[in-house]
Amino acid sequence: MNNKKLLVKNNKRYFEEAVLEKRNKLYxxxxxxxxxDIGYQHxxxxxxxxxxxxxxxxxxxxxxxxxxxLKKLILKQVLKKKIYNPLEKAQPKEILEQFHGISDxxxxxxxxxFRGNHRANxxxxxxxxxxxTYLKKFNNxxxxxxxxxxxxxxxxxxTSKGITIVGRNTDYSGVHLWPKYQTISFVEPDDGFKYAQIxxxxxxxxxxxxxxxxxxxxxxxxxxxxVDPNGWSIPAFTDKIxxxxxxxxxxxxILKKNPRGVSCGFVVTDGKSKNAFAAEISKSKATxxxxxxxxxxxxxxxxxxxKRKIDLVSKYNLNEGCPGRYRxxxxxxxxxxxxxxxxxxxxxxxxxxxxxxxTERNAYGIIAVDDNVNxxxxxxxxxxxxxxxxxxxxxNNPYIGFNFKQEIKGNTSNSTLETLEGYKFKDQxxxxxxxxxxxxxxxxxxNPKKLRNIxxxxxxxxxxxxxxxxxxQMIAKIMIHLGQYNDAMGFxxxxxxxxxxxxxxxxNYLLLGILYDLxxxxxxxxxxxxxxxxxxxxxxxxxxxxxNRVLVAFANKYRKEAFNKKNLKERSVSxxxxxxSGIE
Numbered sequence: 001m002n003n004k005k006l007l008v009k010n011n012k013r014y015f016e017e018a019v020l021e022k023r024n025k026l027y028x029x030x031x032x033x034x035x036x037d038i039g040y041q042h043x044x045x046x047x048x049x050x051x052x053x054x055x056x057x058x059x060x061x062x063x064x065x066x067x068x069x070l071k072k073l074i075l076k077q078v079l080k081k082k083i084y085n086p087l088e089k090a091q092p093k094e095i096l097e098q099f100h101g102i103s104d105x106x107x108x109x110x111x112x113x114f115r116g117n118h119r120a121n122x123x124x125x126x127x128x129x130x131x132x133t134y135l136k137k138f139n140n141x142x143x144x145x146x147x148x149x150x151x152x153x154x155x156x157x158x159t160s161k162g163i164t165i166v167g168r169n170t171d172y173s174g175v176h177l178w179p180k181y182q183t184i185s186f187v188e189p190d191d192g193f194k195y196a197q198i199x200x201x202x203x204x205x206x207x208x209x210x211x212x213x214x215x216x217x218x219x220x221x222x223x224x225x226x227v228d229p230n231g232w233s234i235p236a237f238t239d240k241i242x243x244x245x246x247x248x249x250x251x252x253x254i255l256k257k258n259p260r261g262v263s264c265g266f267v268v269t270d271g272k273s274k275n276a277f278a279a280e281i282s283k284s285k286a287t288x289x290x291x292x293x294x295x296x297x298x299x300x301x302x303x304x305x306x307k308r309k310i311d312l313v314s315k316y317n318l319n320e321g322c323p324g325r326y327r328x329x330x331x332x333x334x335x336x337x338x339x340x341x342x343x344x345x346x347x348x349x350x351x352x353x354x355x356x357x358x359t360e361r362n363a364y365g366i367i368a369v370d371d372n373v374n375x376x377x378x379x380x381x382x383x384x385x386x387x388x389x390x391x392x393x394x395x396n397n398p399y400i401g402f403n404f405k406q407e408i409k410g411n412t413s414n415s416t417l418e419t420l421e422g423y424k425f426k427d428q429x430x431x432x433x434x435x436x437x438x439x440x441x442x443x444x445x446x447n448p449k450k451l452r453n454i455x456x457x458x459x460x461x462x463x464x465x466x467x468x469x470x471x472x473q474m475i476a477k478i479m480i481h482l483g484q485y486n487d488a489m490g491f492x493x494x495x496x497x498x499x500x501x502x503x504x505x506x507x508n509y510l511l512l513g514i515l516y517d518l519x520x521x522x523x524x525x526x527x528x529x530x531x532x533x534x535x536x537x538x539x540x541x542x543x544x545x546x547x548n549r550v551l552v553a554f555a556n557k558y559r560k561e562a563f564n565k566k567n568l569k570e571r572s573v574s575x576x577x578x579x580x581s582g583i584e
Contacts, residue, residue, distance in 0.1 A: 006044055026400060029041070029046075030186050030188075032187075034190050036101040038101065039097065039098035039101020040104055041105065043106035043107075043202070047106050050102070050181075050202035053178070053180070053200060053201040055112065055202035057177055058173075059113075059115040059116035061079065061122050079122065083121065084115060086229045086230050087229040090232060091236050092258075094243075099114050099204075102202055113202060116205075118235075125229055125263075127223050148172075148321060148578070149168070149170050149171055149218070149220045150298075150326075151166065151267040152298075153166045153291070155275075155276075155295070158293075158294040158333065158338065158340055163271075163379060165377065166380065167375075169368070169375045169395055171372045173371060175392035177200070177445075179200075179394050182389065184198050184402065186408055189243055193242070195210065197238075200373070207238060211243070212404070213245070213247070215246070215247070215271075215380070216378045216380050217251070217269075219238055220299070221265075222265050222282075222302065223263060224282045224307065225312065227261075227282060227283055231261030231283065237262075237266065248276070248277060252286075260286065262281055265280050266281065271382075274381075276291045278296055297333075298326075317547065318549070320365055321369065324355040325355075327355045329348065342377045346375075346386065346388070350368045350375070350393075351366065354501070356545060361469075362434040363437060364578070367395075370437065370438055371441070374388070375387075376399070385401070386399035386401045386402070386420050387402070391438065392441075393438070396422065396423060398422065400416075402417065403415045403416075436458075437457070437461040439457050440457035459475060469508075473495065476489075476515075477511070477574070478575060480511075480514070480518070480568070485519055488511075489516075492511050502539065503545075506552075507548075509535070510528070510551055512524075514558065517562040529555040529556070530559075533555065533556075535547055
């Protein structure tokens, strides 16, 4: 295949039968052949975009610039030996051949492609180990706990016409890269069903899809204690289900019978049977939750009782966003029961109402989080899909429609469906502030040393949206690192004047305690650490929304030994735009 030539004509790229064109900010690919052929076509057609895109960013797992170069080298060797090597050995040949094809076609090394598509496995495997045993190392490694996804399905009496609707958000880092090179691939494999899959240039990780049998698959990261690398990854399971599953039982068998090297979840929907299940996946067991009351929801926390026992998010209330997104989707489905259609589904996925406050918010704790990198709506009975196209959060852009049957036939003129407009902000200043905040996010990912520029952008966002608690917290954390303690204290004190969740208030108290410690005012720092203990004891009556145990642990730590400049590397003051690091 390497001797064949890439042709460019009429703004399209051709390689044998494979074609690439750009439509409405999306890279639309038509790929055919063996697993290797499909990968090679992807790689050569998107060679420039893969070079500039997210896969290289994802392949560099240890991005902490403060990490000693020798330690970083040693850690990379440990990750290779303990995770990447056993993970690679456990993958089915089809997905490895596809990665080899992408590598050969794009010119990037195979290691870069493989590691870039398995970045999530590092956090899945290391999180429970480091959380239980090496909290100090967990603080310093620079591995982000950043994955957050939301999926819902509704059918029969829940929808306006009784047809099945699936809404999906993928929330991940790389906000300055993934959306810029977002892809939809219409694939005709030599062996298996035809399918459509949504990803980014060179990236199959977190790539939801739908096959010609009306099977939709959407993957989610989880933080279970029962995980090791000796099993299939998310790209492998997704690929196998799209190629081979004709019904839900086929998909269930794939998840049950093959070795599982992930801590994750899958929502698998069958348009023909109007049914779906959520699979909560760990090494030992694939726990299946079936659709109830004609709908199903998954975020990034366990719902089944057996998995909640090993789910770090559930056990320690690590991430308010997971239950918050779940409950908000539940609210939207119940409020609109019997009315749900693709247009309404797009509005759900771009929703900005925070469940714990009932207010329109940006950045965190909402369905439309700031690091949303792809969003889509499926109608699997009709074999139609809509994909949001534009900058992050991608779900707040128009959704471009595709008719799968027509697209596979090559009838692209008959493929386009009516665009879905999605969520409408109640306050346009919040939308403007969100866009500026995400500019700061992208700048931080591409050049984290430009703290002054990043700070200025967030302050600009705050001027437009003075009620957004996250903006105050991010400004204060940056100021802490710049040594502007009095200014930081002013921002956090101001933040406490606005409506906020229990965990937001707890986080603000922690930051004030830290700031008083940095100002050598131990009496006041202890007062705020004590306030956190009181909040944790009184807490929420809802077990899903109790005080984050990591916040409490940090408060206890600094009560015993005052926070000082040596602690600036700890996650209590980390500059983390996704707020998915166990601190919010």
